[in-house]
Amino acid sequence: MSGPTVAVLGGGQLGRMLALAGIPLGLRFRFLDPSPDATAGRVGHLVVAPLDDESGLSEVVEGADVATYEWEGVPAASASFLEARLPVHPGPRALEVAQDRLAEKRCFERLGIPIPPFAPVDDEDGLRAAVREIGLPAVLKTRRGGYDGKGQLVLRDPGEVPEAWSRLGGTPLLLEAHVPFDRELSVVAVRGRDGSTHCYPLVENHHREGILRLTLAPAPDLDRTLQERAEQAVRGLLEDLDHVGVMAVELFQQDGTLLANEMAPRVHNSGHWTIEGAATSQFENHLRAVLGWPLGSADALGASAMVNWIGAMPPAPAVLALEGTHLHDYEKAPRPGRKVGHATVTAPDPATVLRRLTGLAEGTGLDLAWLAPRTGAGERR
């Protein structure tokens, strides 16, 4: 017999991986996505309509027991429309906060979570004032709608203000200090309907051109204090937002300090390693949470490295020839800068993972030469 049906707003690879985790549990999936090619349509029923289309929204939840989303850009009005019809997890507060970088930063501040200095920017004069207040270099970001490095740029000289304003201005912005950091980390956690929470170990992320390229899990040289600080931050957020489901928080590490960069109220690219590398994957735990089912252990099973395939997939046999490598092809059309798949390399220990990762890079032509050195500033997103 089939179990509950889950409606998902968004039908990309995150939705697809939710379904691949949920189908073995007997769950059925319905997706809403504006594209008829949405990859989640291979593993569930796809309703093709914009995410703010009421007839599409009504159709995707037909017979569904719970609704969730794979993208924090889901219009708040859509979430409210659905909430009148069935349980929607995570709830609207997480969406509101995640959709507005200013609300997000104020939430971090309110909860005592350290963040880099920042200032809201509404016009070109405001940008000049913010540059004086924050100093340079600094990152100018749109308050809404950016992802994968889109909607942001680095300001290094006050003379760049007019061009920066002309490129991003006309919409509410935010200027953030370009703090020096040792490395970028993230923490993924899940909270159930009953408030129980599990945190995955902190992972180390490497970006290039604003796109996540590599995640090492658990983060190398992870100590108990660092993990506790990250867990404190994410648990504070989960409780404050009464969040149900998975949440990820991206962090900058400066010595022993963690500064929050941003949060995502959904399954996260830096958690893909959990499919093979953790006792329970982030996808299965998100589903367990939104269904009110018991959560699974978030323990790592060993060491893992996750690499994203950007633009195009390598030949499958070249990836699979390497021991401990798990391939994920999202079946997306190749396009420069597009995440089309990932691979996770697992091993009992980090040294073996790094050796296998090197083998994977050699076997597939994956360029890891840009990898940020462990100390010194990595590429700022």
Place this chain on the structure above:
Amino acid sequence: MSGPTVAVLGGGQLGRMLALAGIPLGLRFRFLDPSPDATAGRVGHLVVAPLDDESGLSEVVEGADVATYEWEGVPAASASFLEARLPVHPGPRALEVAQDRLAEKRCFERLGIPIPPFAPVDDEDGLRAAVREIGLPAVLKTRRGGYDGKGQLVLRDPGEVPEAWSRLGGTPLLLEAHVPFDRELSVVAVRGRDGSTHCYPLVENHHREGILRLTLAPAPDLDRTLQERAEQAVRGLLEDLDHVGVMAVELFQQDGTLLANEMAPRVHNSGHWTIEGAATSQFENHLRAVLGWPLGSADALGASAMVNWIGAMPPAPAVLALEGTHLHDYEKAPRPGRKVGHATVTAPDPATVLRRLTGLAEGTGLDLAWLAPRTGAGERR
């Protein structure tokens, strides 16, 4: 971009789990099954037709790159029909041998694989002669078509011959000595197109009413010699049959001796633990093999126990509440004696697995009291 398309004859849970292993690799699936409710239809395109229907066979392989099957009962003529159109793995020799218990036993004998004494039976007089030759108790089996304990019965007294003949006779039979054994084991192995072979560790199986109930992986008290003997047997078979894909061999252990019971030229119920419990699942390795891709490691990641849900599923939350438990619901309608799902319990060590298994039994009402004691004859299938 999508990878190759795989056509599968049979659309039951084995086909479903093949697809769930293959979709992440970018594969697409087409299934042929006589039932419109075939569970694999949730994860691929389902062609509804008998497995010997030429138009159904033609349709299921449209656009497919390779054909395989999830059931050894696939008519040999169907395999031949397809072989003229696309690569079919495993090839027809494995089907011929697996479909006829007499051919199977002669194959074991020819390869020097020990088996219990047996005699072919074609009529009631022949059955009497076989009883004199083999002795009692003995198991009378149809040469073709039995599964899950169907098509066989145990003869304990010569006076039972007429009734046994009336129940199973009229079709070629085989009488097999009811050898005393310590336990039932099985070995699952996979062979690639290039002849490379990987063997999973031997597992211990517990049956009840002819149906597999529990698999412990690796088999408790497994020693190197036993594993080597099993690997020698299955490697001999794989090479002799020029088999490509997964094969399972069921064995009886008598002290240090392994007697082959039967083989299955496909993914096997006693290999379901490999989804979470091995470096590469039997399903992924079968797909890698039939596609000519590199095989993955068959190493166990720790200890596992797999229990079948027979007749009906337990409530999902009761299963998931237990740490290290992985649920598989085949979305099949409940029916007495039907395999409708399974759960795999994983842990770093066998003692923890047994503790968790006990918790699972308590939480779901699963009856494990019938478990065969480690020594002394288990229930004969």
